[in-house]
Amino acid sequence: MADIRETGLMLDPKYDSNGLITAVVTDATSGEVLMLAHMNAEALKLTVETGYATFWSRSRQSLWKKGETSGHMLAVEDIRIDCDQDAVWIIARAAGPACHTNARSCFYRRVRPDGLERLDA
Amino acid sequence: MADIRETGLMLDPKYDSNGLITAVVTDATSGEVLMLAHMNAEALKLTVETGYATFWSRSRQSLWKKGETSGHMLAVEDIRIDCDQDAVWIIARAAGPACHTNARSCFYRRVRPDGLERLDA
Numbered sequence A, B: 001m002a003d004i005r006e007t008g009l010m011l012d013p014k015y016d017s018n019g020l021i022t023a024v025v026t027d028a029t030s031g032e033v034l035m036l037a038h039m040n041a042e043a044l045k046l047t048v049e050t051g052y053a054t055f056w057s058r059s060r061q062s063l064w065k066k067g068e069t070s071g072h073m074l075a076v077e078d079i080r081i082d083c084d085q086d087a088v089w090i091i092a093r094a095a096g097p098a099c100h101t102n103a104r105s106c107f108y109r110r111v112r113p114d115g116l117e118r119l120d121a
Helices: A041-050 B041-050
Strands: A021-027 A033-039 A054-057 A062-065 A074-081 A087-094 A109-112 A115-118 B021-027 B033-039 B054-057 B062-065 B074-081 B087-094 B109-112 B115-118
Touching: A021 B021, A021 B033, A033 A041, A033 A054, A033 A087, A033 B021, A041 A054, A041 A062, A041 A074, B033 B041, B033 B054, B033 B087, B041 B054, B041 B062, B041 B074
Parallel strands: A021 A087, B021 B087
Antiparallel strands: A021 A033, A054 A062, A074 A087, A074 B109, A109 A115, A109 B074, B021 B033, B054 B062, B074 B087, B109 B115
């Protein structure tokens, strides 16, 4: 049976019990996955309206405009939503390292059968 | 203060209260984000050991080797883990559409201020 949330053209995010969806950010130039975070309805609205990625910080329990303190903002080029509308894909131009560790991407380690391997070492 | 989970080379996933981490899958050729799903410890172990993406289905509450019924398996080329080890990035070669709707990617709609736009229409 067709599910209107999957086939329709109405934005109707399926928020989890904490009111959040998952957001994955890729670099518009390299295609690299930069980070993964969460958005509530307000963060998604702000991201669409302002053109800068805004998340919900689960640790601080507050809205978090990425780069508001570091200056490493994420300028949104495109936003996609997945089939069941519980995740968005943000394609962005990064003004600096996306990771709080100062790595370009949060995914700076490879998983190998025997442990992790640092990629930028 | 340095956090060993962030800086170390030991795999130590930070599972949520349901024992899960998030997994984002991109296409090894196009770089496109194909899907987003979840893994428990066993799914991650099987993914690393078998070279085929295996998830935990939250709806079915069971291990789910992607493509086990459809044949659209995801052959793993690389696995990355993020700073706080609560998300993995799987780079894979897809044997067919990644989405259960038969779309190549689950992210087949663009989010616009006035609604969604189908990209493959």
